[in-house]
Structure formats: C-alpha cells, structure tokens
Amino acid sequence: MLEARLEQANLLKKVVDAIKDLVQDCNFDCNDSGIALQAMDNSHVALVSMMLKSESFSPFRCDRNIALGINLTSLTKVLRCAQNEDILTLKAEDAPDVVNLVFESAESDRLSEYDIKLMDIDQEHLGIPETEYAAVITMPSTEFQRICRDLMALSESVSIECTKEGVKFACQGDIGSGSVTLRSHQNVEKPDLNVEIDLTEPVSLTFSLKYLVNFCKASGLSSQVKLCLSNEVPLLVEYALSNNSYLRFYLAPKIGDEE
Amino acid sequence: MARTRSKLAAKDPVQEPTTSTKALPPSAVNPPKLFILPNDASPEARIVTLLNPVNATPNRYLFCPEQGFYEFTKIAAPRKAPRSWLIAPHQTLRDETSKTFPSVEHGTAENGKEADDLADGEQQEGAISISKGYITKSADLFVATPLDTLFLLLPALSPSKSTAKDTQKQLFLSLDDHLETLGATTPHLGQLLQSRKLRDRIEERMSDVCDMVNAGEEKMYRLSHPKLLIILLSKAERMSKNGFPASMEDRLIRPALEIPIMSIKREESDISTSEAGPTQSESQSSAQPPGTATPSTSDSQSTNTSVSTAATSLPPTATELPESKPTISAPEGVLHLLRLRTALAYLLSSYVPSLLHTPLRALLSSSSPINFSPLDAHLAHLTSLRAQATALRSLSDNISRKRGYNDDEEAVEARAEKKRKQDEDEKKKKNEPRGIKQLKKVDVSGMRKLSTFFGKAHVKK
Numbered sequence: 001m002l003e004a005r006l007e008q009a010n011l012l013k014k015v016v017d018a019i020k021d022l023v024q025d026c027n028f029d030c031n032d033s034g035i036a037l038q039a040m041d042n043s044h045v046a047l048v049s050m051m052l053k054s055e056s057f058s059p060f061r062c063d064r065n066i067a068l069g070i071n072l073t074s075l076t077k078v079l080r081c082a083q084n085e086d087i088l089t090l091k092a093e094d095a096p097d098v099v100n101l102v103f104e105s106a107e108s109d110r111l112s113e114y115d116i117k118l119m120d121i122d123q124e125h126l127g128i129p130e131t132e133y134a135a136v137i138t139m140p141s142t143e144f145q146r147i148c149r150d151l152m153a154l155s156e157s158v159s160i161e162c163t164k165e166g167v168k169f170a171c172q173g174d175i176g177s178g179s180v181t182l183r184s185h186q187n188v189e190k191p192d193l194n195v196e197i198d199l200t201e202p203v204s205l206t207f208s209l210k211y212l213v214n215f216c217k218a219s220g221l222s223s224q225v226k227l228c229l230s231n232e233v234p235l236l237v238e239y240a241l242s243n244n245s246y247l248r249f250y251l252a253p254k255i256g257d258e259e
Numbered sequence: 260m261a262r263t264r265s266k267l268a269a270k271d272p273v274q275e276p277t278t279s280t281k282a283l284p285p286s287a288v289n290p291p292k293l294f295i296l297p298n299d300a301s302p303e304a305r306i307v308t309l310l311n312p313v314n315a316t317p318n319r320y321l322f323c324p325e326q327g328f329y330e331f332t333k334i335a336a337p338r339k340a341p342r343s344w345l346i347a348p349h350q351t352l353r354d355e356t357s358k359t360f361p362s363v364e365h366g367t368a369e370n371g372k373e374a375d376d377l378a379d380g381e382q383q384e385g386a387i388s389i390s391k392g393y394i395t396k397s398a399d400l401f402v403a404t405p406l407d408t409l410f411l412l413l414p415a416l417s418p419s420k421s422t423a424k425d426t427q428k429q430l431f432l433s434l435d436d437h438l439e440t441l442g443a444t445t446p447h448l449g450q451l452l453q454s455r456k457l458r459d460r461i462e463e464r465m466s467d468v469c470d471m472v473n474a475g476e477e478k479m480y481r482l483s484h485p486k487l488l489i490i491l492l493s494k495a496e497r498m499s500k501n502g503f504p505a506s507m508e509d510r511l512i513r514p515a516l517e518i519p520i521m522s523i524k525r526e527e528s529d530i531s532t533s534e535a536g537p538t539q540s541e542s543q544s545s546a547q548p549p550g551t552a553t554p555s556t557s558d559s560q561s562t563n564t565s566v567s568t569a570a571t572s573l574p575p576t577a578t579e580l581p582e583s584k585p586t587i588s589a590p591e592g593v594l595h596l597l598r599l600r601t602a603l604a605y606l607l608s609s610y611v612p613s614l615l616h617t618p619l620r621a622l623l624s625s626s627s628p629i630n631f632s633p634l635d636a637h638l639a640h641l642t643s644l645r646a647q648a649t650a651l652r653s654l655s656d657n658i659s660r661k662r663g664y665n666d667d668e669e670a671v672e673a674r675a676e677k678k679r680k681q682d683e684d685e686k687k688k689k690n691e692p693r694g695i696k697q698l699k700k701v702d703v704s705g706m707r708k709l710s711t712f713f714g715k716a717h718v719k720k
Contacts, residue, residue, distance in 0.1 A: 021694020021697075022695070024687075024691065024692070024695060041695070043698070043701070044709055045703050047709050047713075073691075073692060076692075124715060126709060127715065128713050156701070206705075208702070210700075211698065214697075217694075234709060234713075250709060250712075250713075252707050252709055252712065255705050255706075255707065256705055
C-alpha cells in the first residue's frame, strides 16, 4: 500500500496545476523511490516528466509498485479543497480503486478526506536518456515566463539562439518582429536572478510558444528554470524542486519550418 | 358454499352444490369457489384427488358412482379484464337448499322462476341478501366435464418400468392386479375402487383397450397400443368432426395451412398494363381448383402460352403465376386431416401418459387406419413455398430487408456502442481544461513526435 505525507499540500497543487493543461489523465507511478509521472500531450510533441522523491515526503511508504491512473481535472478539483499550508497525505491500497487524500490543517483540528476514483490508463513510456546538451541556460523562471508571454503577442513560435554572446529569443510575426537577449549575469544579493549560460557549441532552435507558455505555469514551483538545448533534439525545461525532485518538460523543436 | 347456487342458477342449469360442500372440507381461509356440476350426478358424488394421467401430479376430479369421472375445467376471466363474483343468498333458494337434493326437473323448472324472483327479491330483501353475500376476488368458474375412465387407467396399464418394457412385452395381468397398482397411486382412488360399479366400469373400459387372455376362471389384461390408438382416433374424429371453435381454428389450423403470399400482385398488374391477355389467365386461375401439384403445372403451361402470344413475355411472371394459385386454401381432405391430427395431439398431451407417446406416434405413422400422408405432403409443399417466398422476398425488396433479423440486433448494439463512445468523447471534451483545448490549436507542423527522439522504454510494471 501507499502512504505518502506531504508537509505542504501546496507542492502537489502547483505541480498538478502546471501539468493539467498539458495532459488530461495520467498515471502516477509509485514505488519505493517516490512518485513519478510521465505523460505526453495529445499531439505527442511535448512530454512532462515529474519525479517526487520519497525524501520529499515524511513519511513515505510504498510496499510495491502502484500505478494510480488519475484524471487531473478531478485531482485539481479535490486539491482546491486543500489550503496551501495543509498537510496532505496520499493513500492507496495495493490494487486500488480509489486514491485517498487527507488534508490536515496544522492550525485548526480540521481534517478533510477525499477519495478519487482511479482509471485504467494505457500510456506508452518513453525512455529518456541522460543527454549532454550543447547549451544549458539557467535563468529566473519569471524571466522565462515573461519572455514567452511577450513574444506570444507577436508570433506562434520563437527561435532560441544561443551563442557565446548570450541567448537570444527572437520571433517574427505578421505585425513585426521582436527579440529578447539575455547575457550571463550574476546577482550577488539575489542569486535567484542569476542568468547562467553553459555553452559547448552554438545552438539555434525554434519552438512553439504556446507550449512554452504552457510550461511556464510551473514557474511558481521554482525560482529558477533550466533550459537545455542541443540541435535537432527536444528542448528540456526543468524546474528543480527540493530533495532532487523535479518537474521536466520536453518539447520537440520545429524543424524545416523557417527555411 | 351452498349460496353459490343463486348466481349459477341464473346462468346455467346447475347441479346442487351440496355435493361439493361435502367433498371439500369447508375452510375459513379458502374463499368459496363456483362450480358447475352435472345435474344428473348421484348424491354420492365426491370430489376426489387423483393423479393426473399425464404428469402424475395430484389433481381434483369429481367422481360420481353412476356417471363416472368428471374433470374440472377452470374458466377464468382474462387477465386484462379482471372480474369478481358477488355471491349472494336468495330467499327462495334458501328454502330450496333445505331439501338435500332436488330432482333435475325441479332444478331446471326453478330456473325461470328464480330469475323473476331475483328481481323481486332484490326489492324485498335485497339489502339482506347482498349483505350476506360474498365477493370472491377471482372470477373463476370450475366446470365439470365428463372424463373417460380409460384415461385414469392408462398410468396403471403402462407402468413406468421402461427398461423392462424395452426388452420384453408387458405381462398379462388380472384385473385385480391392475386395480391394485391403480389403487396404490392415491388413497382416494383406492377407496373408490371398493365400489362394485366402478370395478365393472373399469373392466369394461379395460376390455376395450387391452388384449385379453383367459387363464382358467380369470381374464388377464394387457394394454394394446393399436386398440388404444383406435379409441383415441375415434375421440379425435369426434372432436374434429364439426371443426374446431373459431379461436382454435385461428390459432392452430389456419396458420399451418397459410400459403405465403408471393409478390404476385405487382406482377399481375404489370401484365395488365402491357397486354390484354391476362383476364383470361386470371379467370383461369380463379376457376382452377385449389392446388395440388399436377393441375398447377398444367396451368403454368397455359399461362405461359397466353403470355407468349401477347409477345411481352415476362419470364419471372410466367414462373410465379402458378405458385400463386393454391392461395385459396388447402385441399378438402387435408383440412380434415390436420384437424384430426391437432385433436389427437391435444388428447395425447393432456390425457395420455408421456411414456405412451412414442409407441403411439410410431404406431400412428406406421400402421394407422388413417393415412396422414396427404397432409404431410401438403405441409411439406407449404414449407417449401414459404422458403421460396422468403428467398424471393429477400431478393426482390432488399431495400427494407437489407439487414436480417440477426444483423439488426448487432447493428443496434453497434450503434448504441458508437453513440456511447461519442457521448463519452463529448463529455471528455467538455471537461477538457482550457489549456489543453488551446494546445490543440497549435500548429505542430515541423514538430516531430517525441517518440522519434526518445525510444520506447521497456515496460516496467
């Protein structure tokens, strides 16, 4: 059986909020190392991969591998019933029909309990290899969100050009064109605002802005976001969580669209 | 229960119900039942429980030492139109009931008077009589009809030792032995068999249906299937002599002889528009005696010629016309034979132990005094016609009959399944978060699926 106690319901709320607009139903694969999730969007051009390590929970108990097929809309509805500061406990039997969520309020003695019916979801799992990316950009997640939103006003897609000068987000639309360039930047007082560019070779790729904006819904989870690019390889957008947990998005690049 | 009379008398010449009161122990729980009993039954008549000859279940019969056995036929109101009886006593009748057993003449003469009296009585003491009345919930009427003693004997004459019977012929047994097996079936019958009259009657019926051997003083009996068959046939003959009641005719006789309607109507009208000849062929067809095989073939030739002379030959018409001829009805003998067979089947199923059915049927087909072969031939002819008609129909108007009955169910199922899926999809779409809906609009041209970048993971479960 599974029993996972999360100190702050907020974490799960934000994670689910971030992916619920990308996928509808997905399996939460629970094993002794934690809770993992991998799902693709309907068009199969984007992929979300979540890992909540067992260390993120206290305590975490999972005797055998359980796949919890959950409709994310339903999960969102239930999670709305939890305060951000509530202690959340996920429970499920070994061959579960439902997943049980308990919200405990630390301040008052309020205890609320919800069951969500599970679904059988057939999902293909992709094996994602550990890749050495040509360019790794770390920047404030809010900055990435702002760039995507701003450029969305002009165009559907953005080209990300990474050279030793910096990283340039550029787009071209019907009304004109725009670009945002970031350079490596160290802010001693506020390390959250650092921009780091780790480049082994120049990269230029084009991506769908709508998808990127969608990924940016995870901005609240982490102050920094890591963009990993290599030519002709999907972009990785990673939001690091505490205890080595993470939320990763992959997006296929647009190839041969502009030439 | 004696009160039932007032109601019955008004409808029918009715036997004194005192007999039934004696036989059925009156019980407060049991609602009164209405019986029409034979009016010549003796005062010793009793309602007894005997085994039903067909399935050996206990059944009620009326036994009169003079007249023999009567079975009860229940006449119930149709379930769709429920009725009840109001059973009320009547002054004049009450006087009458004090007499234990009025004669037949008295009873019938009383009938008219009763009807009159009923009207008077209604005014004079209607209130009293009705208040003393009883309303039965079920308007069931039990009519006693004579039953041949023979049928009750049959189970005893053909004991169910089927294994022994297969190998060797049944043994000849004395009357007493037969009566013993008979009496052992129900205690009531055992008692009744004490009566000399009944024994005589049984002996008489047994001699009709059994092979007999004289063994010294005693006569020995053994059931003879041919004799039984002859008796059954004569009974069936009597049943079917004047035809069946209309409802039975409709249910049992007519459908069996119904001739499938071919698509003649249209064909004939085709001819009439194209040629002047058909009146002749049609008159021929109506004048022709309803159809045995030979005249219809000859007729087909004649129609054929008439059509060909008109030079607008429609080949299918020519072949179909003769088939349409026997529409009118079956040949005379066939109708009678069918009635006879239906009657016989009824007798077998309702009075003869099932053990005897097979030998009797075999006997009927092999060496029966009545030859059913014309009927069989005609019925076979009809089945072939029917098969043709269905084949023809599925050919000619395949628009409406595109799907057979079996396919239909599947189609309905498939459609329901499709609809269910559609509904589900719609529901899913409705519940889709906004973000997902928007992503659907994204132009993904030039974006390869992620599965082209990342190999499929080995399934870890």
